[in-house]
Structures are given as C-alpha cells and as structure tokens.
Amino acid sequence: MGRIADAFENARKENRAALVIYLCAGDPDLNATVELVVAAADSGADVIELGVPFSDPTADGPAIQRAAERSLRGGTTLAKVLETVRVIRGRTDVPILLFGYYNPILAYGEQKLVDDAAESGADGFLVVNLPPEESAGLRGPAVESGLDFVPLVAPTSDPHRIKQAGEMATSFIYYVSMTGVTGSTATDLASASKRASALQRELGRPLAIGFGVKTKADVAAVSPHADGVVVGSAVVQAIEAAASTDEAVAAVRALVSELTGGLGRQ
Amino acid sequence: MRYVPRLMQPLESVSGRYGPYGGRYVAETLMPALDELTRAYEESQRDPAFQAELDSLLHHYAGRETPTYFAARLSEEVGTRVWLKREDLCHTGAHKVNNTIGQILLARRMHKTRIIAETGAGQHGVATATACALMGLPCEVFMGAEDVRRQAPNVQRMELLGAKVHSVTSGSATLKDAMNEALRDWVTNVRTTHYCVGSVAGPHPYPMIVRDFQAVIGRESRVQMLDQAGKLPDAVVACVGGGSNAMGIFAGFIDDEAVRLIGVEAAGDGIATGHHAAPLCAGGVGVLHGAKSYVLQTEDGQIVEAHSISAGLDYPGVGPEHAWLKDTGRATYTAVTDDAALDAFQQLCRTEGIIPALETSHAFAHLPTLAKELGLDADILVCLSGRGDKDLETVIEKLEERG
Numbered sequence: 001m002g003r004i005a006d007a008f009e010n011a012r013k014e015n016r017a018a019l020v021i022y023l024c025a026g027d028p029d030l031n032a033t034v035e036l037v038v039a040a041a042d043s044g045a046d047v048i049e050l051g052v053p054f055s056d057p058t059a060d061g062p063a064i065q066r067a068a069e070r071s072l073r074g075g076t077t078l079a080k081v082l083e084t085v086r087v088i089r090g091r092t093d094v095p096i097l098l099f100g101y102y103n104p105i106l107a108y109g110e111q112k113l114v115d116d117a118a119e120s121g122a123d124g125f126l127v128v129n130l131p132p133e134e135s136a137g138l139r140g141p142a143v144e145s146g147l148d149f150v151p152l153v154a155p156t157s158d159p160h161r162i163k164q165a166g167e168m169a170t171s172f173i174y175y176v177s178m179t180g181v182t183g184s185t186a187t188d189l190a191s192a193s194k195r196a197s198a199l200q201r202e203l204g205r206p207l208a209i210g211f212g213v214k215t216k217a218d219v220a221a222v223s224p225h226a227d228g229v230v231v232g233s234a235v236v237q238a239i240e241a242a243a244s245t246d247e248a249v250a251a252v253r254a255l256v257s258e259l260t261g262g263l264g265r266q
Numbered sequence: 267m268r269y270v271p272r273l274m275q276p277l278e279s280v281s282g283r284y285g286p287y288g289g290r291y292v293a294e295t296l297m298p299a300l301d302e303l304t305r306a307y308e309e310s311q312r313d314p315a316f317q318a319e320l321d322s323l324l325h326h327y328a329g330r331e332t333p334t335y336f337a338a339r340l341s342e343e344v345g346t347r348v349w350l351k352r353e354d355l356c357h358t359g360a361h362k363v364n365n366t367i368g369q370i371l372l373a374r375r376m377h378k379t380r381i382i383a384e385t386g387a388g389q390h391g392v393a394t395a396t397a398c399a400l401m402g403l404p405c406e407v408f409m410g411a412e413d414v415r416r417q418a419p420n421v422q423r424m425e426l427l428g429a430k431v432h433s434v435t436s437g438s439a440t441l442k443d444a445m446n447e448a449l450r451d452w453v454t455n456v457r458t459t460h461y462c463v464g465s466v467a468g469p470h471p472y473p474m475i476v477r478d479f480q481a482v483i484g485r486e487s488r489v490q491m492l493d494q495a496g497k498l499p500d501a502v503v504a505c506v507g508g509g510s511n512a513m514g515i516f517a518g519f520i521d522d523e524a525v526r527l528i529g530v531e532a533a534g535d536g537i538a539t540g541h542h543a544a545p546l547c548a549g550g551v552g553v554l555h556g557a558k559s560y561v562l563q564t565e566d567g568q569i570v571e572a573h574s575i576s577a578g579l580d581y582p583g584v585g586p587e588h589a590w591l592k593d594t595g596r597a598t599y600t601a602v603t604d605d606a607a608l609d610a611f612q613q614l615c616r617t618e619g620i621i622p623a624l625e626t627s628h629a630f631a632h633l634p635t636l637a638k639e640l641g642l643d644a645d646i647l648v649c650l651s652g653r654g655d656k657d658l659e660t661v662i663e664k665l666e667e668r669g
Contacts, residue, residue: 107567
C-alpha cells in the first residue's frame with residue numbers, strides 16, 4: 001500500500017475520517033509552500049493535495065483561481081513544484097497528491113512526469129479535467145511506478161461511471177459533494193455524505209468528500225459518513241488574508257488544528 | 267499522416283476523435299451531460315420532424331439559402347475569379363445563427379430550461395440570444411470585459427433580445443476567459459442548463475454538432491458553384507478563430523480532394539512578435555476547454571493570451587478537426603496581420619459595397635497571395651462569414667491611428 005492508502009487506513013483505525021488539505025503550490029511562493037505543507041501536516045492533515053497552478057482553472061472558484069494567478073505570476077512551473085516536493089520530503093512524510101489540470105502535464109510529458117514525481121517523493125495524481133476515458137496515458141505509467149491515480153465521482157455520475165471510478169482507484173475516490181466549482185457554498189453536505197457512505201460500501205474503496213467543506217462544523221457533518229474530507233478554498237483564503245509567510249503558516253496551523261476537532265466519529 | 271475520407275474514418279460520434287485530437291477533457295460532473303447531448307443529437311438526426319423544423323426555421327426565419335455571389339470588381343483587383351458565400355446575409359448578420367437555432371432546438375428536446383453561451387465578438391451571443399427569444403428560453407451570455415468594451419453594439423443587441431450579459435474580468439478578459447466562466451456556470455447548473463458552444467471547439471460532441479449545423483454553408487455553396495460557375499472551386503478560403511465558419515464551408519468540399527481548403531488565422535501584430543492568435547500556424551499541441559488541439563501556450567503548458575484586432579478570432583485555441591486537417595495536409599492554414607485585414611476590409615467595402623466583419627476580412631486578406639499562386643483562370647470561394655457593422659468603431663479608430 002502507498003502512503004495515501006496508509007493514511008486513510010490509519011484514520012480508519014482511529015475511528016475518524018482522514019483530513020485532506022489543499023494548498024496551491026507557489027502561493028505566495030514556493031519556499032512558503034514548504035513551510036505551509038509542514039505546518040498543515042504537523043497540525044493534523046493526513047494527506048496534502050498540492051495544487052499545480054494552471055492559467056485556465058475551469059473547475060475552480062474565485063479563491064483558488066486567485067491563488068493560481070499569484071503562483072503563476074511568481075513563476076511557478078510543474079518542474080519547480082516537483083523540486084519543492086523534494087525539499088518537503090526532507091521535512092515530513094505526509095502523503096502528497098499532485099492536484100491540477102491536464103495541459104501542464106501533457107506539456108511536461110506523462111511518462112517523464114511520473115518518473116520525476118516518483119523520484120521527488122510525490123504519491124499520486126488527481127487531474128480534474130482528465131476523466132477515465134482520457135486517463136490511460138497518465139494512469140498507466142503512474143500505477144506501474146506505484147503512484148496513485150485518484151478518480152472523481154460527481155453527483156451526476158451514473159452507476160456505470162461510479163463503478164468505473166471504483167475500478168480505477170488505487171487509494172481513494174474523490175467525491176464531489178455538489179454540481180459546482182471549488183469554494184461554492186450552500187451545499188447539502190449531510191445528504192452528500194450519506195450518498196458517499198453508501199458508495200464506499202458498494203465500491204470497497206475509501207471516499208473523500210470535497211467541494212464546499214469549509215469549517216469545523218462542515219467537517220463534523222461529513223466525517224461520520226465518509227472516510228475522508230477535503231478542505232481547500234478555506235485554507236487558500238486564510239493564506240490570502242495573511243500579511244506574511246509567518247502569518248500564513250500560523251493561520252494554516254490554527255485552521256487545520258481547528259478542523260481536526262470535527263473529525264471524530266460519533 | 268494522410269487525410270482519410272470521412273466514410274472510412276472511425277465513427278466520430280463514438281470516438282469523439284479526429285486522429286489524435288478532440289476528446290473530452292472535462293470535469294467528471296460534465297461527462298454525463300456530454301453523453302446526454304450526444305444521444306439527443308443522434309436521435310435528432312434520425313428524427314424527420316426535427317430536421318423539418320430546423321430546415322423550416324433556417325429558411326423562413328434565418329433567411330437561408332444565402333446566395334453565392336460572383337464578385338466581379340474584387341476579382342479584377344485580385345486577379346482571379348472570386349465568389350462570395352454570403353453568410354453576412356443571414357439573420358443576425360453572421361453564420362452563427364445556423365448553429366444556435368440547431369442547438370436551441372436540441373436543448374428544448376432535452377427539456378433544458380436555461381441556456382448559456384460564451385461570446386467573443388458578440389455574434390454568437392447575439393445569435394444565441396436570438397434563438398432563445400424565438401423559443402422563449404432564458405439566456406445568459408459570458409463575454410470578456412475587453413470584448414464588452416470593443417463590441418458594445420452587440421452587448422446592447424443581446425440585452426434588447428432579453429439576454430443577460432456577464433462581463434468577465436478574469437484572465438485576459440477575452441473569449442478564452444468567457445469560455446472558462448461559461449464552463450464554471452455549466453458545471454454548477456448542468457442539470458437544467460444547456461451550454462450553447464459557438465464554435466467547433468470544446469469537448470466532444472460539440473465540434474461534431476457545430477460543424478454539422480454549419481455544414482449547410484458548404485452544402486449550399488457546392489451546389490451553387492456547380493450551378494453558377496459550372497465547376498467546383500479550385501480553392502475554398504475561410505477565416506479561422508475557433509473555426510466554425512471554416513469547418514462549415516469545408517464540410518461541403520472535404521471529399522472533393524481537388525478542392526484546396528485554406529484557413530486563415532489572425533497574425534495580429536505579426537507572428538514574429540508573439541502577439542497573434544494563430545495556434546495552427548505558430549502554436550503547439552495542448553488541451554484547452556475540453557479538447558486536444560493546437561493551442562498558444564508556454565513551454566510549461568500555460569495558455570498564452572491571444573492578440574487580434576478581431577474579437578472573434580482573439581482565441582488561443584482552435585477546433586480539433588482543424589488540427590487533424592492540418593496534420594493530414596487536407597487543409598492548409600496561413601495567417602494575416604491586423605493591418606492586412608484592415609486593408610482587405612476597406613477593399614471589399616470599396617469594390618463590392620459590402621462591409622465585412624473584421625474576422626471575415628482575414629480570409630479576404632489572403633486572396634492576393636492565393637491569386638498569385640493560382641493564376642487568372644481559377645475560382646476561389648470565400649466564406650463571407652459575417653457583416654462588419656459591429657466593427658465600425660474599431661476600424662475607424664485604427665484608420666485614424668494610421669492617419
């Protein structure tokens with residue numbers, strides 16, 4: 001089993017959901033990213049989704065769009081993100097899932113990316129605009145190198161597509177809580193969680209619920225049902241509001257610690 | 267690679283591919299909607315009632331068929347015989363309405379209650395708003411803030427037609443960002459909303475559907491050329507942004523291998539300056555807005571902003587079937603600068619009494635070069651994709667700058 005699957009298994013043994021934290025690499029800069037990942041891991045994040053910025057993030061709401069713009073203005077590239085993962089690996093073993101869009105991956109070269117990502121110490125890929133039908137070129141080499149490929153299931157996915165995602169998953173499945181972009185509000189997390197709970201029993205794979213999960217109360221609403229919970233835009237906004245890297249690190253520490261308070265199962 | 271006649275290609279409706287191009291690079295949330303759209307489209311193709319309603323609307327409402335016209339004075343100046351397929355005479359002033367009427371009929375068939383669209387020059391936005399008004403559906407159009415500024419008359423038109431126009435300020439505030447925002451809306455409201463894509467771009471089945479709805483341009487003009495010129499044209503020329511008017515007219519001639527198909531992209535300030543909108547001529551292979559095709563990008567795979575005087579061509583991507591036609595050599599692509607397009611714009615006004623859209627002017631700007639190649643005894647068919655009234659402000663401003 002890889003590090004990501006281990007993290008979910010450990011959380012399960014502790015009778016709680018795994019906490020997945022999204023950070024946009026290079027926001028505000030890549031040195032800060034190292035500190036922010038370490039801080040999130042120290043404060044209780046079980047898995048880090050490390051966002052690789054893209055110029056046209058069509059699945060993201062304004063908060064993560066702005067983070068990607070800041071990061072790209074600072075010169076972040078996929079190659080530099082991998083260098084950053086290497087630096088992070090000197091500090092923490094927290095599982096790192098590279099999270100992004102397909103075009104930078106295509107430009108880098110899929111096989112080369114898999115080789116370099118494995119070498120840097122990254123644990124897997126989640127590509128938001130790469131559905132199962134288009135994923136063979138990345139998923140094949142990734143699985144062969146022992147890296148995870150995380151498929152998504154949406155509220156609109158039919159039974160055939162859900163089954164397909166279950167077959168493709170090597171660690172967990174990302175369950176999108178609602179039709180929408182990241183950072184949206186007003187979602188019915190309770191019913192999404194119950195649906196996820198049924199699906200994870202059916203598929204025999206852990207599901208993590210993301211989109212619209214922002215507060216400790218949201219985490220608490222989701223965690224009794226799902227194996228994992230993803231918080232992204234709220235973390236990115238805390239970093240955006242900070243005046244310095246030190247402040248951002250402190251803000252992430254505080255937010256992640258608080259979110260862990262919602263993890264326990266009743 | 268070599269172009270293979272369509273009947274011998276793998277079934278496009280199943281593969282969604284043009285050689286290595288096309289596909290569906292979208293969020294999982296949208297995949298079922300694309301399946302639903304593909305099914306609805308295929309059913310509509312087999313439904314005589316759907317086809318009859320579409321044909322009737324295209325004829326009685328949109329004014330089809332449009333003429334093919336021999337441009338005598340332009341021919342004399344250019345030095346070969348030039349024929350114009352008059353899509354500028356369609357209702358709303360451009361070819362875009364051929365597609366929007368078809369798609370809104372499809373949306374109604376799928377029981378969608380709300381329509382969204384992206385627009386660059388505003389022509390597709392106007393055509394979508396028009397079809398929505400015709401069928402009583404609410405319409406919201408996403409348009410880059412920069413385009414809202416330079417195409418103000420079209421914004422006013424859309425609003426008069428009852429559409430809500432969202433000014434998009436993210437990124438370069440042009441067509442690509444409008445499409446990003448439309449995709450974000452669609453992923454949020456996918457159950458009730460049809461996304462009426464305006465070009466042969468986007469995820470499968472859009473490149474197929476939009477081409478098929480625009481193929482009426484090619485079908486009509488092929489018959490008209492045989493009738494009026496007594497032969498097929500030697501070359502067919504169209505401007506290419508996303509590439510819908512070009513795919514529409516090419517579709518009529520694609521299996522006539524002797525007919526040269528030529529797409530003209532926007533070279534903006536010149537290809538060498540890097541300020542252009544010519545992914546086929548000067549871009550690389552990438553994935554943007556759901557399809558693999560040629561795009562303008564950095565070596566790290568970030569999309570680069572396009573530059574063109576023409577809002578409708580100001581897009582860093584292009585439809586995937588054009589990418590395939592380029593690689594196979596079945597079509598060739600070239601690019602002309604803003605300045606050359608402006609000259610061609612004035613030339614058509616002066617010689618034929620027709621004010622073309624700035625987009626369309628790019629196709630005309632290639633005629634002198636092509637005429638030199640083909641000589642006096644050749645027939646060139648140009649897709650006159652739209653009228654230029656919307657561009658008067660831009661053109662007059664630029665001409666004053668030139669002095």
